[in-house]
Amino acid sequence: xxxxxxxxxxxxxxxxxxxxxxxxxxxxxxxxxxxxxxxxxxxxxxxxxxxxxxxxxxxxxxxxxxxxxxxxxxxxxxxxxxxxxxxxxxxxxxxxxxxxxxxxxxxxxxxxxxxxxxxxxxxxxxxxxxxxxxxxxxxxxxxxxxxxxxxxxxxxxxxxxxxxxxxxxxxxxxxxxxxxxxxxxxxxxxxxxxxxxxxxxxxxxxxxxxxxxxxxxxxxxxxxxxxxxxxxxxxxxxxxxxxxxxxx
Amino acid sequence: xxxxxxxxxxxxxxxxxxxxxxxxxxxxxxxxxxxxxxxxxxxxxxxxxxxxxxxxxxxxxxxxxxxxxxxxxxxxxxxxxxxxxxxxxxxxxxxxxxxxxxxxxxxxxxxxxxxxxxxxxxxxxxxxxxxxxxxxxxxxxxxxxxxxxxxxxxxxxxxxxxxxxxxxxxxxxxxxxxxxxxxxxxxxxxxxxxxxxxxxxxxxxxxxxxxxxxxxxxxxxxxxxxxxxxxxxxxxxxxxxxxxxxxxxxxx
Numbered sequence: 001x002x003x004x005x006x007x008x009x010x011x012x013x014x015x016x017x018x019x020x021x022x023x024x025x026x027x028x029x030x031x032x033x034x035x036x037x038x039x040x041x042x043x044x045x046x047x048x049x050x051x052x053x054x055x056x057x058x059x060x061x062x063x064x065x066x067x068x069x070x071x072x073x074x075x076x077x078x079x080x081x082x083x084x085x086x087x088x089x090x091x092x093x094x095x096x097x098x099x100x101x102x103x104x105x106x107x108x109x110x111x112x113x114x115x116x117x118x119x120x121x122x123x124x125x126x127x128x129x130x131x132x133x134x135x136x137x138x139x140x141x142x143x144x145x146x147x148x149x150x151x152x153x154x155x156x157x158x159x160x161x162x163x164x165x166x167x168x169x170x171x172x173x174x175x176x177x178x179x180x181x182x183x184x185x186x187x188x189x190x191x192x193x194x195x196x197x198x199x200x201x202x203x204x205x206x207x208x209x210x211x212x213x214x215x216x217x218x219x220x221x222x223x224x225x226x227x228x229x230x231x232x233x234x235x236x237x238x239x240x241x242x243x244x245x246x247x248x
Numbered sequence: 249x250x251x252x253x254x255x256x257x258x259x260x261x262x263x264x265x266x267x268x269x270x271x272x273x274x275x276x277x278x279x280x281x282x283x284x285x286x287x288x289x290x291x292x293x294x295x296x297x298x299x300x301x302x303x304x305x306x307x308x309x310x311x312x313x314x315x316x317x318x319x320x321x322x323x324x325x326x327x328x329x330x331x332x333x334x335x336x337x338x339x340x341x342x343x344x345x346x347x348x349x350x351x352x353x354x355x356x357x358x359x360x361x362x363x364x365x366x367x368x369x370x371x372x373x374x375x376x377x378x379x380x381x382x383x384x385x386x387x388x389x390x391x392x393x394x395x396x397x398x399x400x401x402x403x404x405x406x407x408x409x410x411x412x413x414x415x416x417x418x419x420x421x422x423x424x425x426x427x428x429x430x431x432x433x434x435x436x437x438x439x440x441x442x443x444x445x446x447x448x449x450x451x452x453x454x455x456x457x458x459x460x461x462x463x464x465x466x467x468x469x470x471x472x473x474x475x476x477x478x479x480x481x482x483x484x485x486x487x488x489x490x491x492x493x494x495x496x497x498x499x500x
Binding site for chain 1: 252257267268337338341343410411413497
């Protein structure tokens with residue numbers, strides 16, 4: 001941890017995605033060799049363009065913007081699954097990303113087995129996840145189904161299991177990508193409550209959502225992105241207003 | 249701490265593979281024996297009964313090569329789509345991706361180890377002796393593990409970028425099967441084609457296994473050459489994986 005409490009640093013970060021059109025497949029690649037090499041060099045999609053921002057310890061940062069604005073790319077960069085094309089990123093502390101509903105879950109394994117597997121994939125040792133497993137089951141309210149293979153679960157139950165896994169792992173930085181919209185209202189409330197608790201523990205949350213009310217209520221700061229650039233960064237209410245206006 | 253985590257990750261992934269494979273089939277274990285045994289029967293009919301090849305203990309001869317080949321080919325074929333099948337995970341979580349490869353090869357290795365008693369059974373049926381060199385089996389298996397992991401790292405990484413590599417792999421493994429002395433002894437290969445055996449790491453392993461099971465011999469030369477080729481392949485595979493792994497999340 002740095003002294004000034006910065007936990008995430010983005011410095012002039014640019015991210016290009018190559019457009020792998022002709023590239024996919026040896027046959028196409030060899031038969032269209034000049035075209036393929038040309039494409040590879042020139043056809044790029046700019047997802048983030050020279051972005052700089054800092055996130056401080058204890059902040060709950062919301063990121064909003066249209067589809068394709070670069071929100072998920074930022075999460076990917078923080079999680080370390082993507083590498084920036086240019087610029088520097090520093091992340092201090094361990095990061096846990098909320099998985100997509102079924103990422104890392106295997107339908108034939110039971111809920112319990114999936115919790116263990118998921119915890120390990122999220123970076124815990126076996127011992128650590130075994131200490132947390134009861135807490136996770138408790139939170140998910142799936143005790144009666146925990147020894148059933150999860151292919152028998154409804155999508156709401158799957159979402160609960162996924163959320164419970166990620167939220168109960170003591171990470172310094174938690175990334176949440178649009179997963180709260182599932183589950184019934186009761187469970188959603190519980191999730192928001194849990195997020196409030198985590199905020200009190202002075203942990204950092206980065207939250208990507210299209211649910212503007214949730215963003216306004218949960219976040220202490222919001223960044224509005226458009227086509228890979230930061231349009232506005234600051235107070236949640238103001239930024240959400242700017243975003244809403246851009247549609248009219 | 250780091251190695252502890254790595255250990256847990258791989259054991260947990262192997263457990264998952266085994267559970268998934270056996271949960272849906274009662275016959276579970278039998279399937280991993282049945283398929284190479286069936287090919288053994290086919291080759292026995294073709295080469296012993298029809299062509300009347302003069303090789304003693306032909307079934308034992310066949311399965312001593314077929315079982316380890318089965319491990320090789322299962323893992324290598326599965327490696328093509330390994331990362332694609334775990335796409336959602338790769339996109340979201342920053343875990344060491346190569347653990348997927350090792351755990352896959354390891355679970356196939358366990359299947360191979362479980363088939364070895366069948367070979368023992370045929371040793372008894374053919375009234376052969378159990379060799380002391382059976383004690384060296386773990387080293388041969390370990391070396392083969394690295395060979396298969398190396399090849400799987402190459403194929404699984406590159407297949408993300410060239411998705412039709414999978415088809416080439418299928419053709420290539422088919423060819424390699426007949427270039428490996430599994431259904432014939434290496435002594436029958438004409439001198440000028442011996443080079444195919446010399447540079448084929450699987451040939452060295454098949455020869456090693458066969459001599460341990462059938463001839464009460466440990467072929468040090470094959471072990472050394474096979475291991476050296478294995479090291480080279482694993483090194484190349486790991487390098488390729490390392491240099492491409494940053495692009496995985498973009499492309500899956």
